[in-house]
Amino acid sequence: xxxxxxxPQFLSIQExxxxxxxxxxxxxxxxxxxxxxxxGEGPVLLVTVVTGGEVKKLKRLTFQFGxxxxxxxxxxxxxxxxxxxxxxxxGPPPAYKYIFGTGTRLKVLx
Amino acid sequence: GAVVxxxxxxxxxxxxxxxxxxxxxxxxxxxxxFWYRQFPKQSLMLMATSNEGSKATYEQGVEKDKFxxxxxxxxxxxxxxxxxxxxxxxxxxxSAPRELAESTDTQYFGPGTRLTVL
Numbered sequence: 253x254x255x256x257x258x259x260p261q262f263l264s265i266q267e268x269x270x271x272x273x274x275x276x277x278x279x280x281x282x283x284x285x286x287x288x289x290x291x292g293e294g295p296v297l298l299v300t301v302v303t304g305g306e307v308k309k310l311k312r313l314t315f316q317f318g319x320x321x322x323x324x325x326x327x328x329x330x331x332x333x334x335x336x337x338x339x340x341x342x343g344p345p346p347a348y349k350y351i352f353g354t355g356t357r358l359k360v361l362x
Numbered sequence: 363g364a365v366v367x368x369x370x371x372x373x374x375x376x377x378x379x380x381x382x383x384x385x386x387x388x389x390x391x392x393x394x395x396f397w398y399r400q401f402p403k404q405s406l407m408l409m410a411t412s413n414e415g416s417k418a419t420y421e422q423g424v425e426k427d428k429f430x431x432x433x434x435x436x437x438x439x440x441x442x443x444x445x446x447x448x449x450x451x452x453x454x455x456x457s458a459p460r461e462l463a464e465s466t467d468t469q470y471f472g473p474g475t476r477l478t479v480l
Contacts, residue, residue: 294471355405
């Protein structure tokens with residue numbers, strides 16, 4: 253059972269546009285991580301959010317952790333072709349294991 | 363630099379053979395490691411949790427007799443795909459949690475192993 257649902261599943265946008273990716277769960281997570289994965293490689297960590305309501309910025313990327321620690325969002329401003337990839341949220345649900353969201357595949361067209 | 367390595371990075375084998383994939387934490391000890399498989403254009407699905415000194419914990423639907431996991435030491439976990447079939451072809455990724463100074467575990471991922479079963 254996948255505990256982390258991401259939306260949208262696919263997103264194709266033009267360079268310069270903004271976008272938001274959502275990660276939702278019915279369970280409380282002690283922390284959530286966001287990753288980007290390129291084909292044929294392992295996921296690369298972008299950020300970790302720990303505190304409910306927390307907002308973190310990484311250049312053009314803004315990450316938010318929901319107040320109840322059940323959801324998170326990733327907002328990209330002025331997307332660039334280099335942002336293309338598979339974006340994954342992940343975290344440890346109450347039973348200590350580490351699971352991934354369903355993934356959002358982003359394609360930014362030049 | 364990489365803190366978790368996997369070997370091999372890719373392997374092609376004949377149907378019916380067994381394949382062993384190694385996952386090593388390079389400069390830290392990991393009492394727990396996680397194994398995932400990923401099909402093309404899909405997310406990572408947790409297969410099992412590898413526990414040093416005890417049996418692995420498998421996720422629902424994952425055959426423990428087919429995917430043998432051995433956490434041989436605090437820096438090594440192995441996944442053996444037994445009697446591989448073409449449907450086992452996938453990208454296999456391991457990860458290991460590492461506690462950082464801010465007391466938040468960070469997962470470090472291996473680069474993955476692409477298995478192709480002919």
